[in-house]
Amino acid sequence: MIITRLIVKNWRNFQQIDVPLTERQFIVGANASGKSNLLDIFRFLRDIVKAEGGGLQNALSVRGGVSNIRCLSAMPASEVAIEMHLSANSEAPATWQYGIGFHKESEGARRACLTYERVWENGNLLVDRPEAADKTHPERLTRSVLEGGNRDFSELVDFVGAITDFHLVSPNAISGAAVQDNPFAAGFLEQVASADEKTRCSRLKTIEHVLKGAIPQFEKLAFIRDTLTGHPHLQARYSHWHPKAGWQREDQFSNGVLRLIALLWFLLESDSVLLLEEPELSLNPELVSQLAPLFFRMQASKNQQVLVSTQSDVLLAEPGIDGTEVLMLTPTKAGTEVKLASDIDDVHILLKTGFTAGEVVFSGYSEQLSLLE
Ligand SMILES: Nc1ncnc2c1ncn2[C@@H]1O[C@H](COP(=O)(O)OP(=O)(O)OP(=O)(O)O)[C@@H](O)[C@H]1O
Ligand SMILES: [Mg+2]
DSSP states (O other): OEEEEEEEEEETTEEEEEEEOOSEEEEEESTTSSHHHHHHHHHHHHHHHOSSSOSHHHHHHTTTOHHHHBOTTSOTTOOEEEEEEEESSTTSOEEEEEEEEEEEOSSTTOOEEEEEEEEEETTEEEEEESOHHHHHSGGGGGSOTTOSOOOTTHHHHHHHHTOEEEOOSSGGGGSGGGGGGOHHHHHHHHHHHHSOHHHHHHHHHHHHHHHHHHSTTEEEEEEEEOTTTOOEEEEEEETTSOTTOOOEEGGGSOHHHHHHHHHHHHHHHOSSEEEEEOTTTTOOHHHHHHHHHHHHHHHHHHTOEEEEEEOOTTTTOOTTOOGGGEEEEEEETTEEEEEEGGGSHHHHHHHHHTOOHHHHHHSOSHHHHHHHO
16 A cells, blocks of 8 residues: 555645655655655654554654644644545555644643544545544544554554654664664664564565675675674675675674665565655765665565655656656745646656656756757
8 A cells, every 4th residue: 555645734834735646756855845844744644653652642742742833834723734545556546545633722721632533445434523522522632543553444554553764864873883872773773683584584685685786895794693792783794805804793884885774674674655864865876876766676566655855866867757756845935835746847848858857856947948949
């Protein structure tokens, strides 16, 4: 299943979004145009349903509450709303539709409350809140029907709960040296360790195969546990080393290799939506240029979805990237506008003429258009 449509009102710097989404979706825009805010919509939904520390109130409070989330240019007291459609693939009709709206009460306890919540399965409206019980017990409106491990809509809840985030601010974050202070680092190695052995071996084989093709003289990747401490480690060998040189542990890996290993692991592991924030960081352009085809192959083999924010023209240099696969974020006085590249006439013309998405969406398009005249 993938998310095939996203409709949003008053979320952060967006007053209004209504866009179709496809299996591989790139999100491009200038700094502060809202790329991270857009991806955070999906994390927010995941945070509502997650079993531990989840729920609407927690998802709101880790983001500073409704007033922090609500678009500053929205009308006072207006709601924030998110709706998404889930389908088997980008061509199929929606199997699930989920909509949630919330605001802060204008008087009384000033709680963060639902303004509505709806769930449809195959077009049938299963939940339509506020319902009678919400009216008699208004505190119910502080909770979503998806939270607390609700099994009434298990397919929807499991899908949203499995939305995965790949966000490495610092490339050092997964190196062994940083493990002690860095929960993500420890988390990543533990994640590798906790996969069952067969799955782990098969994923590491695939990753080793990609690294051999991408990193000069890279030869082997292996997982071990320290015999003394029991801590999990990744280790690598390069063919140019002395035959007795032994293995190198992850704290000696280069930043790019570490990021690539983690990125590939997440791609192989995800069976829902994978959110990738600027995966180009720390990778050389040759590798960056291979990411878009890699996403395509991975999602095609598993029917998973990748939503990728990027500032890299090289990442979008693949000629196969269609205008429907690129969301362009354009800041305006009334908040950031979100449009498919294929819906912007000038961009559409240039893509049809053979320019790559990378050439068109980053440099402004007037220069290329003038070449066509
Ligand atoms: N409630 C809100 N209303 C309006 N704007 C907001 C709100 N919350 C955050 N913003 C704005 O969103 C912008 C940041 O967006 P975001 O971090 O998503 O951008 P980005 O495209 O990821 O940038 P970068 O490329 O630098 O990572 C900031 O300019 C911030 O002021
Ligand atoms: Mg960002």
